Amino acid sequence: MRMQKSVWRLNQPNDHHYISCDKQDLGPGVLINGDIHGLLKYVDNIQFQSYCDNNLPVYMATKLTNECSYRYLDSVYSDWERYITTVNSVGGSFQYSIYAVVVSLTANFVITIILSVLIFINIRDKPHVRASRLLKFGALIASINLTIFVIRALKKLSWEHKSKGIVTTYYIMKLFTEDPTFIVLDFLSILIFQLCQVGIVIRLFERTQEKRIIFLVGVLLALLNNILWVIPELAMTTGKVYEAWDILPPFVYLFRIVIVASYACIVVSFIIKKRNFCFRTAQMTLLTLLTVLTVLLLPGFFVADISDIWIEDLAEIFTTTCYVGSTVIVWEWLERLSVVQRNDRAQSVLGRPIFEDEENEYNFAKYALRVQSALARNEASDNTDEGSNTNLASSISGEHFQGTSKVPEVRIDHTSSSTLSKTDTTTVDSGSVDQVKFNNKKSFNDVAQENVSTALKKMVYFTDQIVTKSFGKNALNSSSKSSGGSNERKAIVRKRIGSDRPNEVYVYNTKDVVFESDDDSDSELQNNEHDQRNESEEQ
Amino acid sequence: MRWLNIRSIVAFLLTVIVVFQIFPVISIPITNSIILSSHEGLSYGVFGWCVTEPGMEPQCTRTKIGYDSSDPAILGHSLFLPSSSKYSVTKLLVVHPIALTLTVILWAMSLIITLSRMGTSPSFILLTACVSLLAFLFSLFCFLVDLLLFKLALRWPGWLMFASTVLIAVCCSLLWSLRRTVSIQKYESLRMGSEEEGNRSNSIITRVSSKKDKINVESYEMSNMDRLSSMAASANLSYIEPQLAYKGSIV
Incomplete structure (x- = not known):
């Protein structure tokens, strides 16, 4: 038994030589076989070669005992005995x-x-x-x-x-x-x-x-x-x-x-x-x-x-x-x-450990929300002075920002570091001496760095998508092994909205809510009708 | 005991590992005394093999990767490996110098972490931890190659590879935990800074609302552009969204 792909492990070839695998001259004799015409044939010189696998003897499905009247050659017996007593990978133990x-x-x-x-x-x-x-x-x-x-x-x-x-x-x-x-x-x-x-x-x-x-x-x-x-x-x-x-x-x-x-x-x-x-x-x-x-x-x-x-x-x-x-x-x-x-x-407050790489995001969001609330307050206090934004901006460092008056939308950036992203598209007055030109033409190094950073961010984004969707995160909403809990919750919701017994027909009591004032008006209506009926009968 | 921290422990362990990994690389035929494996009168090293007879100087092959059975330096002697593997498999011993190179790089990085300010940089520690993963894989590979070729005829320099594999695994684990620690420390400092900054911007807003006029805020230290942009944002200016944002927006 030897696989072709593990042949690299054997340096020395099989050093055992089995005679029965070679052709042997047996001299003259009689051949008996079903394929021979007349079943018998006298041959002057018979050559015999036993069936071998890669010069190794193989197990014969026929009987190999000495008691049998028609037996194999002695060389086949001796080779087989030698083969099965060799205990290694080229042996037949x-x-x-x-x-x-x-x-x-x-x-x-x-x-x-x-x-x-x-x-x-x-x-x-x-x-x-x-x-x-x-x-x-x-x-x-x-x-x-x-x-x-x-x-x-x-x-x-x-x-x-x-x-x-x-x-x-x-x-x-x-x-x-x-x-x-x-x-x-x-x-x-x-x-x-x-x-x-x-x-x-x-x-x-x-x-x-x-x-x-x-x-x-x-x-x-x-x-x-x-x-x-x-x-x-x-x-x-x-x-x-x-x-x-x-x-x-x-x-x-x-x-x-x-x-x-x-x-x-x-x-x-x-x-x-x-x-x-x-x-x-x-x-x-x-x-x-x-x-x-x-x-x-x-x-x-x-x-x-x-x-x-x-x-x-x-x-x-x-x-x-x-x-x-x-x-x-x-x-x-x-x-x-x-x-x-x-x-x-589940006995802890948050239900699972929160790590700083997740917390960074929330920190960023909190910071953004704080800015937003500050803006809202500022807007409320400055609603009478529309130009104050520009003035404020120019007063910050002698620069003139072009801003929009809408409340900014803040997004959480998973990949961003702790720093805020620089306002690249913010334009400034060209006439100012101390201005910071955010729209300056970037150097090759900056562009290359930006491209590499974008590529890395995209790769991280792709990885996160696969990791999160394929292997899940230890989120609070990850269901437990015992699916009974979620099934029970589903059943409760279904019962609550009435979809657990969809084929059953209900007859609802449509009795109106009757107020006292309604009673009065109803009695008046009934009286009127009664009067009208009486009048018609009299006529 | 201030010196006894994760950084110094990693540096010390890596020094030991480098020493351990040098022994197999300088084994026979580079030096005569260090033998990676010996079997029936033949001695094996990473870069060649030698015929050692008692009382005689060993005859060795030329120094090269992969064993050559027909080397003119030892004509008349036949090569056989304890595992009966083919000679071409010995080319895999090339992983020994590769593992040593990686470990030396890792050692240098650990020294940088220990001795310089890079020890507080999460990205540098992350890089070091990734290199330690590679070093672990190659070190394990070295040990498996040795075991496959020489089986139990392996001598102490070969078993040192096993020890260094275990030690690198420990270092790897320590480096990842160091990364976590530094990341938490960084986050804490960031959070503190953020809170401080938030307080400052709140005080600015208070002044803005009280005066409703041009306010000289230059007295506040605006040390960097981030703070400037945060001021711009607090002044109801457009807040530029990051280039890559992919989570639901909070408005």
Whole structure:
């Protein structure tokens, strides 16, 4: 069992030579076969070569016992015995046999399907709408990919068994490296899971600026890792060998380990930081331990790989499952943890911590509002003196501002620093000596600085949009895991507005409110009518 | 104990890390005494490998990135790695000098933070924290490459990479917490300044409303253009909205 893509790890070729894989002269004899005309044929010189996979013996589906009257050659027996007692990656011991591969594949398939079902059942869309949908999409792709792969692998095994009477891992391993469908779907699913992991890490941090940086760095690393991974994979499907890319597969392999190790470090350090919440109940403790286990699974495979190369191949088979597990379980754990945290924070005044990078905005807004109120007061006091604004302005520093009399609209600028933006478009009298010319032609440096700052602001704006909409913020309105609360609230509102029973028809009592004065007028009207009726009867 | 703060702790830890990371880089064949890994009579370093026989001077390859099995300096000896990896994989050892360079840059930045006024600049500390992330990734990469190539035949300079990875993670964490602290301090000073400024502008408005005439406000210190623009705003002049505003307006 050896994958083509991990061949970079083997420097020395197989030094075992198996005689049965070469042609052997058996001399004259009788051939018995269904394909031969008459079933029997006498041949002067018979040459025999056993079926081998890359000069290694393969397991025969036929019976290989000495008791059988029609038995294989002794050289085949001895080679097979030697092959299965060689315990390394080029040997044929049980752990490298087809059984380990089939068990790994099916276990991988079952775990992935179960986790995907859990994702669809258990993970709600809100409040992290896009991230949760991305997770579901990734799980769906991973499940489809593994289903296709398992079906194809079983078909290959069946074909080998029926047509050649042998069972090898060769074709299954070939599917891993040369099947474009598997490579593309694997690429997509792992990229999506890595992006979801970026979302998880974003959720672990509460400050806006840190969220921005994590988003940018995380997405960049995920894209870089997967693009570098897919290049040699797709190149391998074309059959071409690029010597210059010899170093790329090991680099990507280690790069991936670095990323998952960093992810594990962040999650574990967060658990240590929030240990009071993580180990509060037995359920949370179990889930936390499971989380630690899943995030350490891929780095663990690497460490195991150091001691035995056989594990590396299994790690490759289990990669998708490891990514699904380390994303889904951590997500679920985080959901439950956020409920526990929110319950604690609900007892505080604001309901959640407010950080200075959020507070800056409010500070700015407060300042703007104070200016506005000052203006309003000023306007109220100066309503008789219309020109005072200009006078005031000119008196400030001997300059002449052209102002408007309307109350300014103040906006909150997320990206602005603490300083107010300079009034670039404010014009001044050209005749003044001490004037400050705000409309002066800017130097190249100023223009460049302005452009860079605008580009940065736009990038930050874009990042914030994605971070806020995809992964949500720890806002007060983020709903809790128990959706019962929101449903109850919805039901109350529905009942209040009467839309809970839309098909029921009500007959309202339309009795008018009767006042005493109305009674009088009514009685007068009735008297008048009565009089009129009497008059008509008399006539 | 005034010197014992986050800045000085980070600077000290980074000094230790730089020293740790220098050892693998100057290993064999640059120096004869420091060996990154040894296995069955062969010694390995970042820039080459040597044949070491007891009582004899080690024969080493030329100093270059990636091992060369056909180096004329050690003809007659065959190269094999403890992990049976291909020789081309040894080119990945190039990450050692890259990691060292990044760590030295980080160390220099931490010294600037400790010794100069840049230590109170949130943007500079943010930049340093980002560099520390990169340094952490490369340091971890170095350790994994060493482990992949030499397995448990790795010697103490290789394990020092593991120690430096852990220490960089600690430094990284401290730098991010320093960024938070400085950001809060900056915000507090900003808030205080803002309140002070607000009080001043209120007093100006009071004077304006009382005199209803030209008022000489030059006696107030208008140290910068921001204050001037705030005065302009308080005088009911147009308040120019920022170039990029994207949250709901408060009117």
